[in-house]
Amino acid sequence: MDPFERVPLGGTGVTVTRLGMGLAPIGGLFTPVGDADAIGAVEAAWRHGVRFFDTAPLYGSGLSERRAGAALRGRDGFTLATKVGRRLVPGADPEQEIWTEPSGTAPAWDFSADGVRAQHRESLERLGLDRVDVLHLHDPDDHFEEALHGAAPALAELRKAGVIGAVSAGMNQSAMLTAFARTGLFDCFLLAGRYTLLDQSGLGDLLPECRRRGISVICGGVYNSGILADPGLNGTYDYQAAPPEIRARARAIAEVCARHDVPLRAAALQFPLGHPAVASVVIGMRSAAEVADAVAMAAVEIPGGLWHDLIRTGLLDAAVPVPGA
Incomplete structure (x- = not known):
């Protein structure tokens, strides 16, 4: 794949590179990063040609x-x-212990229309920019009604006013995103961990719905939080210790990749782009070294025989679209 090819999000004028940079790690995810290294990681991605953040x-x-x-x-x-969906308020306690650097604020849920407009303004202030292109509703799992009737229409108003370019939602599940797709308010979605070499549950509902409606999907979590980057004994799956059956399946996929002289990370990164609804894959990167690795994995030439062997051995269903098919 060409990691720097630019493709549109839905019917909007917003375009993204096939490889995007996920910026959770530079917020101190799991281990501290510091300002200088975090900024250096983004600058490294820029030098390589990544233009979606x-x-x-x-x-x-x-x-x-x-x-x-x-x-x-x-x-x-x-x-x-x-x-x-989360407004930052004064406080020292993070929502989750996975964030390791203090910021003096803590997130509080808010999917109201007024809250969304305020959060947009506050994000611009923190960024020091006059515009963001895409706004996602962030993890509205337990806030469906407020997100649907408060936040989503407010985002659509911001898009109509030209303040943002695309309306989206980002979640770790496909069912609610599919319900959002049917409202006609959304241009794209960020689907995390549900369309990967280990979990294609998004193929059962969201991806076909988006394909029919011309909605673009951005895939995140394509390593399922680590197991598809390193399927060793200490591998993590969806931010927890991977169960034995998941580790065994990941190792089996890795063995097929090795027979074709393809790194598992390359296959995991490129797999989602085989679906015509998927516009981009977002990889979390915290350092210049991780940026270089992601760019290299995105550029690996993967032979069609690898996908054929995954299907032949039952590691992929024959109905799953694969790159180059």
Whole structure:
């Protein structure tokens, strides 16, 4: 694949590179990063040719947005996505212990229309930018009604006013995103972990619905939080220790990849782009080294025989679309 090819999101004028940079890690996900290294990672992605960046207020309670803005200010030609649904309020306790650097704020749920408009303004202030291109509703799993009747129409108003370019939602499940798709309000979705070499559950509902409606899908979590990057004994799956059956399946996929001299990471990164509804794959990167690795994996030439062997051995269903088919 060409990781720097630009493709549109739905029917909008917003375009994204096939490879996007997920900015959760530079918010201090799991281990501290620091301002200089975080900004350096974004600058490295820029030098390689990545032009799609995805952040959120949740990531480090504002640290990711601040660091992303510091790296991107003064540049042109990039597409930036952030998220709404959690408003940052004064407080020292993060929502989750996975965020390791203090920011002085903590997230509070808010999917109201007024809350969304306020969160958009506050994100621009943290970023130090005058525009973001894509706004995702962020994890509205337990807030469906408020997100549907408050947040989503407010995002559509911002799009109509030309303030943003695309309306989206980002979740770790496909069922609610499919319900959102049927409203006609959304241009794209960020689907995390549900269309990967280990989990194709998004193929049962969301991806066909988006294909029919011309809605683009951005795939995140394509390594399922680590097991498809390193299927060893300590591999993690959806942010927990991988169960034995998942580790065994990941190792079996890795063995097929090895027979074709293809890194497992390359196959995992490129697999989602075999579906015509998928516009981009977003990979979390915290350092220049991780940027270089993601770019290299995105550029690996994968022979069709690898996908054929995964299907032949029962590791992929024959109905799953694969790259180059």
